[in-house]
Amino acid sequence: MFREAIQQMTGYTPGEQPRREKVIKLNTNENAYPPSPRVVAAIEQAAAGSLQKYPDPVATAFRERAAEVLRSDLPEITPEWILCGNGSDDILTILTRTFVGEGDVLRYPNPSYVLYKTLAEIQGASVDVVDFAPDWTMGDEFAVPVDRLRLAYLANPNSPSGTVVPAERVASLAAAMPCPLVVDEAYGDFADTNCLGLVAENERVIVTRTLSKSYALAGIRFGFAIAQPKVIEQLAKVKDSYNCDMLAIAAATAAIDDQPWLADNRAKVLATRGRMITELRAKGFTVTDSQANFVWCTDSNRNLKELYESLKQMGVLVRYMPYPGWPEGIRVTVGTDEQVDALLALV
Template structure:
C-alpha cells in the first residue's frame, strides 16, 4: 500500500464513469454519438438560467454569500415553507449529512442495487456499510429494510431508484419511517419525472431527509447544484458541517432562475415521458418499468459490457450496470436523450 494512502483507496475502485463521447467517437470513427449513459437532460438550461449564470460570472472574483438567501427563497417559492440545505450536487449534500451524523464504526444501511456514492461516502467516514438487497422485481421490502436498520445511524433509499428506475410507494416509505430509529435519506434525484410526492412526509417525520438535484429535470448537471429538505432540528448542525462556499456563484444564480422557470421543467418532463413510453413499447428486450428519465434493459445472454460496446460501435453510449453492487451483469441503463439520440438507440438495440 502506498505510504499515506488509506487502505480503502490504495486499490482500484471509486465511482465508475461512462466512457466519454470523445472516446467513443475516436474509437469508432464517428462524427457524433448519442450520449445516453449519464441520465442528463438533453435540453440546455432555460434562457433565464443561462442569463442569470452569465451575469453572475462577472462577479466571479468574489466569494458567494455564506447564506445565499435568494436561492433559499426560490426553493421555498417552489416547495413551500421547508428547511433546506444546499451542496455541490447531490453528492455534496450527502457528504454534509455524513459528516454531521456518522461517526467511525456507525452502521449505514443502503438499499441495493443503487447509486454507488452512498457506500463510498459512508466508507470514507469510517462507517460499516450494510447492503439490503431489493426483491427480484427491484421493489423494496419494508420489513427487511427495517430489520437491517436496527442499531444503524443512517439509511439510504433511492426513489425513483438508480439504476432500476422504479419508485417506492409513499406508503412503503411511511412504513419504513414508522419502523426505524435511524435517519432516512430519501434520494429523490429523479422525482420530477414521476407522479409521486414525498414532501408531505417531511411534516410528519423528524428523521427524514429528502435529497434533490438540479442536474436532471433542470438541465444544470454541469453546474452541480443539489439541495435537501431537512428536519428543522437538524438544520443548524448540518449548516455547521457544510463546506464553506460549497456552491459557486454561477450555480447559485442559475439555480434560482431555473427554479422560477417551471415551464422549462414541464417541457423536459413531457419529453421524457413520451419517449419513456416509446422505449417500453419498442425495445425488443425486457425493460423494467421506470419513473425516471432512464430505463433499465436486460440484455441477456449478453453482458452489460458486451451490449455497451456493440451499441458504442453504432454511435450510442449507454451505461453498463456491471459496477452496481447487487445487480447481475446483464443489464444496461439507457438515458432518454434528444429525439435523434433516441431514434439511433432504438435502431441499435434492435440489432443486438
C-alpha cells in the same frame, strides 16, 4: 501516511464522460435538452457582477424561490428547511459525515446507486446492503435495527431500475427505522409522486434533490436537501463555508424559477420514455416501468456487455451495469427523439 480506510478503498468511478462531441451520450442520465434560456441569461448577468467577491454562503435567493415552488408538496417549508450543495454529491457527503462515524453502519438497497458505498468507505464505516425484491419493492428488513446503524439511503426513483417505492411505504419504513432515512430524489421530478410531505411528519426523513437531471444543469453542480430546520442546522456545520459558487446560485435560482420550462421538459422526456419502453420491449428486452429519465433493460437472450461494447464502437454510450446476483442490464438515458431513434436502429 494515508488513513487505512482510504488506502483500502478503490473509489467511485463515475460514468464515462467523453470529451468528443459526436457521441450519443445515454449513459449518465443527463437531460436530453439544454436548460431554460433564463439560466444562461442569469449566468451572464452574474459573470458581469463581482466575481472577486465571495458568494452568499447559504444561497438565500435560491432557498427563497425553492421554498415557494415546493410548498405545494410540503406546506410547512421555509428557506430554513433547505440546505444547498455543490451538486447532490456534496449533499450526500455532508449527510454521511453528519450521521456516520468510523465503525458505524450505513444501509442502502441493492441494486442501487453504488456511490453510497464509497461514502461509507471514506468514513471508515461499514455497509448493510438490503436487496430489493425481484419486483423492485422493498421489504421490512430495510427498517430492521442493527448495531451502530446510523443512516439509510433510499434512491427513489431508484437507479438503475427507475422504480419508485410509494411514499406511504417509505413513511412506514422510516417510522420503524432506528436512524435517519435519506430519500434521494435525484430523479423525483420525473416521477408521479415524491416523499417531500414526509419531512414534516418525521424529523428523521431527509429528502435530497438535484438540478442536474430535471433542470438540465449537470454542468453547474447544484443540489439541495430538505429537512426540518433543526436537522439543517447540524448539516450546515459540516458543509464548506462557500460550497455553492455565485454562478451556480444564479443559474439554479433562475432554473427553479422557470416552472413552465420544467413542466414542458418533463412532458417531452416522459413522452420519449414511453416510446422507448414500448419499442425496446418490442425488440425483446425486459424493461421496467420507469419513473425516471432512463430505462433499465435486461434480456436473458442477449449478451448485454457485448451490446454495450458494440454500441460504444458505433458512437452510442449506454451504461452496462452488472450487479452480482442480479440479471445484468443496460441503463439507457432518455435522449432526444433523434438520439433514441439512432439507438433503436442499432439494437
